[in-house]
Amino acid sequence: MQFSTILFSTLAVVASAAPTSRASFRETTDASDALEKVSDYFNLLANKVQFARIMDQAPACDVSRAQMPIAPEALPAPAAGHRVHHVAVGRGTQNYTCDTSNSTAVPAAQGAVAVLFNASCIAALYPDLLQAIPGMAVHFTVDEAQQLGPAGLQVSGHHYFIDNTTPAFDLSGPDHDFGMYIGKKANGTDAPTTAAVGLGGEKAVPWLRLGSIEGTTQNMQEVYRVNTAGGSAPATCAGQPESFQIEYATVYWFFEGADEE
Numbered sequence: 001m002q003f004s005t006i007l008f009s010t011l012a013v014v015a016s017a018a019p020t021s022r023a024s025f026r027e028t029t030d031a032s033d034a035l036e037k038v039s040d041y042f043n044l045l046a047n048k049v050q051f052a053r054i055m056d057q058a059p060a061c062d063v064s065r066a067q068m069p070i071a072p073e074a075l076p077a078p079a080a081g082h083r084v085h086h087v088a089v090g091r092g093t094q095n096y097t098c099d100t101s102n103s104t105a106v107p108a109a110q111g112a113v114a115v116l117f118n119a120s121c122i123a124a125l126y127p128d129l130l131q132a133i134p135g136m137a138v139h140f141t142v143d144e145a146q147q148l149g150p151a152g153l154q155v156s157g158h159h160y161f162i163d164n165t166t167p168a169f170d171l172s173g174p175d176h177d178f179g180m181y182i183g184k185k186a187n188g189t190d191a192p193t194t195a196a197v198g199l200g201g202e203k204a205v206p207w208l209r210l211g212s213i214e215g216t217t218q219n220m221q222e223v224y225r226v227n228t229a230g231g232s233a234p235a236t237c238a239g240q241p242e243s244f245q246i247e248y249a250t251v252y253w254f255f256e257g258a259d260e261e
């Protein structure tokens, strides 16, 4: 890919999209934290743009070189030989229900729905920028033009649940097909205490590793949910309606097997 293409697709679009996205900045209970997360992102972005200006060579967008930021004690590593297939930023809601007749009931998870944005090149080229995206993105809505706030990323697909325990990731679109992934939760760990909170101060949902089940294509074998922001339910159902959504953002890493498995 041309240097200018990389620069425009991964960096410059971001800057030019910023003014229009002001309108979609969400109200939040902790404005100073929101501002900090959003400015962390823009400071990193500014560094990249400055760095890109002084380089005369295009950085290669080689997805297979992207390194997922997980400590081995947090979640089991991808199986030997598994390669990065796709990296997506997810932005949507975690859904919950409450038994409103029971004052001590706790919210029950009812799946999630999110738009997925292609972050494969950012993962390969600017891993620190990628990690800052969820904390920024949770403060913006996906608008009608399918823009994720100020991040100039292309839609890569949609995440939804087939039933309460079966997440699906449809990674196809009008001009691409990165496959269909149907998963099953295998492992989970609490998000780091430093993880970005949601609009109402909700804790970041756990980091996860999913195994694949029937219906998955393109030899995808594992999916990780990392760098989560927001999405957790309140501890109890006190004051909650029968069903509600909590905004979240995250990064999903899709791994494919080396050979047919």
Ligand SMILES: *[C@@H]1O[C@H](CO)[C@@H](O)[C@H](O)[C@H]1NC(C)=O
Pocket: 009, 061, 063, 085, 086, 087, 118, 119, 120, 121, 122, 178
């Ligand atoms: C979109 O995803 C595909 C598959 O992971 C990747 O090859 C491509 O480089 C990505 N494009 C960008 C702009 O990240």
Ligand SMILES: *[C@@H]1O[C@H](CO)[C@@H](O)[C@H](O)[C@H]1NC(C)=O
Pocket: 102, 103, 104, 105, 106
């Ligand atoms: C109310 O919710 C609590 C916590 O989940 C549970 O232990 C209890 O059995 C529930 N009571 C009724 C009547 O469903």
Ligand SMILES: *[C@@H]1O[C@H](CO)[C@@H](O)[C@H](O)[C@H]1NC(C)=O
Pocket: 093, 094, 095, 110, 111, 112, 113, 160, 161, 245
């Ligand atoms: C979650 O909530 C969204 C927004 O109301 C809704 O569109 C979606 O169907 C819900 N998904 C599930 C699995 O309940």
Ligand SMILES: *[C@@H]1O[C@H](CO)[C@@H](O)[C@H](O)[C@H]1NC(C)=O
Pocket: 076, 185, 186, 187
């Ligand atoms: C991860 O999940 C797999 C599949 O459920 C399980 O066999 C394995 O023991 C888990 N590993 C850890 C460290 O929890």
